Amino acid sequence: MPIFQKKRLFILLIGIIILVAMIGFSLRDRDNLSTPEQFIKDTVGWAQNIIHTPVNYVTTIFTNIDDIKNTYNENQLLREKLAQYKSLVYEVQEIKEDNDELRETLNKTKSIQDYNPIQATVMSRSPEQWIEQVTINKGIQDGVKENMAVITAEGMVGKIQTVSQFTSTVKLLSGFDQFNRISATISQEESNDIFGLIEEYDDESNNLLFKIIEESNKDIEKGELVVSSGMGGVFPAGLPIGTVKEVKPDQYGLTRTALIEPAADMYEINNVIVVNRALAEDETSKDTEEDNE
Incomplete structure (x- = not known):
């Protein structure tokens, strides 16, 4: 094996070892973050916030529209129920009046x-x-x-x-x-x-x-x-x-x-x-x- 290839293999192994060591080091529970980690975390958080705000706004708008639509449908249903109830009340009242009138008429019939x-x-x-x-x-x-x-x-x-x-x-x-x-x-x-x-x-x-x-x-x-x-x-x-x-x-x-x-x-x-x-x-x-x- 040529000497140049041995050096490349050696550098690759050293790089893998350093990478594994950094990963292990970053996974440890620590109270303080390093400056690069803080920078990366803040950058990611800032980007998430920029994306989340309009998405959340649009989502809220659609949610409100759905709520308004559901409220409208429920209101229409309640109106129909109320109209049916009023119609039923009037119908019962008319039936009661007709019944009373027919009873009085029947009593009058018996008397003549x-x-x-x-x-x-x-x-x-x-x-x-x-x-x-x-x-x-x-x-x-x-x-x-x-x-x-x-x-x-x-x-x-x-x-x-x-x-x-x-x-x-x-x-x-x-x-x-x-x-x-x-x-x-x-x-x-x-x-x-x-x-x-x-x-x-x-x-x-x-x-x-x-x-x-x-x-x-x-x-x-x-x-x-x-x-x-x-x-x-x-x-x-x-x-x-x-x-x-x-x-x-x-x-x-x-x-x-x-x-x-x-x-x-x-x-x-x-x-x-x-x-x-x-x-x-x-x-x-x-x-x-x-x-x-």
Whole structure:
């Protein structure tokens, strides 16, 4: 082996030994770092800090965007849940009101069994004739005829104006005029009823005008009940119409007219009863004939 190659091998071995010694020396636990080590460490730390700051900033931005997006989605979900909850509350309230109304209507039906009531539901109400008429879902096929009385659980609301096979139009009391009169009485104690006619509806006072026919010295008090008399031959007796609000004499003092506040709300009509008086009379006549036989 040439001398030059021996020197190179010797220098290489010395270098490896020195490198291993430095590595071992650097791996020892020491409290103080050498100046080169400090320089290298500070340089690496400074470079890491330069890189870490923008990376951390960008990461924070994306994290905030994700948080905002999640918050928005959660907010939308909560809004939908809240809307569903409100809708459910309104639906429950409407069902409760419908249930109460149907219960009252059923109780009223039981109290007028002699008149063969026909249960019906309001289908539509024309905006042009909102306070004058409504359309119900019962017609000729259900036994409905013109001029039959129509009531709710609170009292009378009108009469059948026109009929078709499966629907009918109800003329409301609030649309009555001099051509739609009702024979009625002011119900008082000891059978001292006062007879008269419901002549029309007064738009100014929103009351029915009750013209007293049988004049006497009887006092008429506010709040007294007005019911159908049954004398007109169309409506059965005893159907509540309203209560006395005020009594006014005519300009000559010969007759008096009472303002009657309707018992039923003309603006909130959903379920009604058509009073079939004719059918009840027919059944009563049949029962009477059978008894006579």
